[in-house]
Amino acid sequence: MSGFDWGAFAVVSLTSLLAIAVGMAVTATIGVRIKRHNVVDVSWGAGFVLIALVSAVVGSGDLWRRLLLLVLVAVWGLRLATHMAIRSRGKGEDPRYEELLGKATGNRTLYAVRKIYLTQGISLWFVSLPIQVAAVSSGTFGVLVALGTVLWLVGLTFEAVGDRQMEAFKSDPGSRGQIMDGGLWAWTRHPNYFGDACVWWGIFLISASVWPGVLTVLSPIAMTYFLVFATGARLLERHMSERPGYREYQQRTSYFIPRPPRRAPLSTPGG
Template identity: 55%
Template sequence: MNGFPWGDFALNLAAAAGAAFAVMLITFAVALAKGLHRVVDVAWGLGFAAVALVSYAISAGHGDDARRLLITVLTCLWGLRLAGHIARRGRGHGEDPRYDQLLAKAPGNRDAYALRIVYLLQGALVWLVSLPVQAANYVPGEMSWVALLGCALWIVGLFFEGVGDFQLARFRADPASKGRIMDRGLWSWTRHPNYFGDFCVWWGLFLIACDHWAALVTVVGPLVMSYLLINGSGKRILERHMQGRPGYAEYAARTSGFFPRPPGR
């Protein structure tokens, strides 16, 4: 089949939505039992892994098997690493102040408000951002150099994300770092190596799907993720929180805000 199977892809869209919302609803039940809504951050990566696995399973007989397996493995590796990192980072801590502030505005029942504004919204975002992953399972023909370029970009992204998180965790664990701003390693090249890594990962996954023109319509996925990382709940909110820290203004003046560049003086 040389054409893109739009009918089967539409069924995949529905199944992927079911997988994303199922992960979020299960997480909501866990959050109610624990009394902590911060567990939804762990579900973010798990939701993408669930969508990738469901899409791989129901797309059997379509697309290129090598591309299907590659996009599934890469998405699951990214999602499970992120979920594990967030789970370890949050172990033993109370509620995230972000959710306390958000739910303080609840017009009625806090939990019902959280279900709508936090869990169902994140489920919808998982479905939307993952559109390239879903489409890649149905792209006909063998992978080209464009897909290989996407795989290379994914590797760069995972390197920045994983190494950046590791360096920050080691910095925070050192008592000598108390009261200081992390400005070493990748954090001297960009103030947000982990967010830049996410950016590369999702544009890389999009390129893997781009061996057929039909997959171009899924560009909304990496565009939404880029907006979230730069102007949404990522860089913008974190920098607003950090602005009052001693030394942060000087760090920001000499360090790139997002795309890496050699550290300034």
């Protein structure tokens, strides 16, 4: 721990905060102008790419580690940002933000800045701590780096394939009014969120391969909490729970961690 350059980390962290502040300010300006705050979902993935880029440029640790994390975060973040931009194009405000802004008692714009953009910016900084620490760390390419990269790849696959399968399902006129329960969606009700969690646990392992990266464990825990309990799976399930067939889908399909689907219960005579 004595060999860790806390001064260099402070420079990376403060520069990342500045980049986040600028990014969120631009995003908020766009959101207010188009009257649709779900634009922040596009900047979520892009924000991590910006932090990884800043960390790679300003950091003083192993060049290969900085470049590895930049590539991994860029592939994940740019794919997610593009996906969210396409998904929201031509549509109105996300119901999550409509519900949140409905609680505003004063100026809705200031309320949105505080509750959406400021909260998102702080979350970006905290979840990205493994990237920031790794940017000023030095060490060899070990088992944890390899395991982290593999876990990242598993996560990216789940997220990308899950999103693609859902897009194909929604674009099929014959699926209208039905519940998507094929492909990865038969193994978990949220393959994209599960994949997202794996991506960030993989990034954490790469950072944890060199001390004090292991101390950033609260970052992937926070991301997993967001995905499972806060703004991710639980909130989506609340909106989906009343759709015909969704209750049955919940009974046979794992909530988050993938597993083979349960068989439908056999009907009994007179049952």
